[in-house]
Amino acid sequence: MNRFKSKVAVVTGGGGGIGAAICKRLAREGAAVVAVDMSPSAVLPVVADIIASGGVAEAAVINVADEGACGQMIEKLLSRRQRIDVLVNNAGIFRGGKLLDLSDDDWRRSFAVNLDAIYHLCRSVLPSMVARRAGAIVNTSSQWGLHPAPDCIAYNVTKAAVASFTQNLARDYAPDGIRVNAVCPGEIYTPMLEQGLERSGRSIDDLNKRVPFGRVGTSEEVAALVAFLASDEAPFMCGSLVEITGAQAVA
Numbered sequence: 089m090n091r092f093k094s095k096v097a098v099v100t101g102g103g104g105g106i107g108a109a110i111c112k113r114l115a116r117e118g119a120a121v122v123a124v125d126m127s128p129s130a131v132l133p134v135v136a137d138i139i140a141s142g143g144v145a146e147a148a149v150i151n152v153a154d155e156g157a158c159g160q161m162i163e164k165l166l167s168r169r170q171r172i173d174v175l176v177n178n179a180g181i182f183r184g185g186k187l188l189d190l191s192d193d194d195w196r197r198s199f200a201v202n203l204d205a206i207y208h209l210c211r212s213v214l215p216s217m218v219a220r221r222a223g224a225i226v227n228t229s230s231q232w233g234l235h236p237a238p239d240c241i242a243y244n245v246t247k248a249a250v251a252s253f254t255q256n257l258a259r260d261y262a263p264d265g266i267r268v269n270a271v272c273p274g275e276i277y278t279p280m281l282e283q284g285l286e287r288s289g290r291s292i293d294d295l296n297k298r299v300p301f302g303r304v305g306t307s308e309e310v311a312a313l314v315a316f317l318a319s320d321e322a323p324f325m326c327g328s329l330v331e332i333t334g335a336q337a338v339a
């Protein structure tokens with residue numbers, strides 16, 4: 089498939105498990121990919137892999153919670169490439185705990201990275217999409233944003249806000265030809281999930297058994313869904329919150 093030929097895609101959290109898979113998938117399908125991440129050691133190898141496979145990619149090493157950095161990155165990109173066809177707001181952090189276990193920093197940082205970054209980037213990218221009357225935005229929410237899991241109120245509330253933000257943006261900008269959707273993954277095997285296993289003392293086998301499908305998901309499976317939602321194959325998908333969970337209910 090070559091669904092993103094001549095298209096420019098910006099993917100945040102591009103150095104992480106799901107983000108790297110999204111970058112590689114979009115690049116393999118022809119996109120020029122801008123992989124955005126605050127960790128150079130995570131994102132530079134992703135870009136190198138894409139280029140080594142004949143794709144087009146560059147890294148933008150910024151903190152997406154920094155409004156100024158987001159604005160400057162998008163401005164520079166637009167002046168060089170004239171267009172952004174796809175924005176994938178995927179960067180996220182997990183700060184667990186019940187309300188009384190959280191620090192103020194856990195709460196504020198969760199909102200800054202998981203929600204405010206999406207606000208900054210959409211505000212920077214949308215004017216150029218509206219002017220062209222075309223563009224697709226895909227946000228990474230979570231199954232836990234729709235059905236909260238216990239003991240992670242900050243994460244769940246930010247992901248619920250991402251889901252609502254997605255539906256609001258979709259309604260407001262559908263008349264301008266912009267499609268906005270969200271993916272809501274269940275348990276996906278990534279560095280974030282590995283850290284969760286370490287914290288809980290559970291093994292991957294324990295987690296696999298909890299999923300009716302018999303295993304947790306892969307980053308590539310989420311990337312395939314993101315690519316579909318961002319592509320012209322999904323022209324009437326707008327404002328959708330798509331769960332990808334292997335039929336797992338929240339425990």
Ligand SMILES: NC(=O)c1ccc[n+]([C@@H]2O[C@H](COP(=O)([O-])OP(=O)(O)OC[C@H]3O[C@@H](n4cnc5c(N)ncnc54)[C@H](O)[C@@H]3O)[C@@H](O)[C@H]2O)c1
Nearest residue numbers: 101103104105106125126151152179180230275276278280
């Ligand atoms: N793994 C799962 O089971 C799962 C389930 C549901 C939703 N999600 C969501 O999927 C997204 C990707 O998660 P993942 O599992 O690939 O995580 P990950 O930890 O592997 O990757 C996250 C990436 O985001 C980057 N990042 C974090 N804060 C940043 C910031 N302020 N600025 C720029 N980059 C930043 C990190 O450096 C990292 O490379 C997140 O939004 C996460 O909440 C993951």
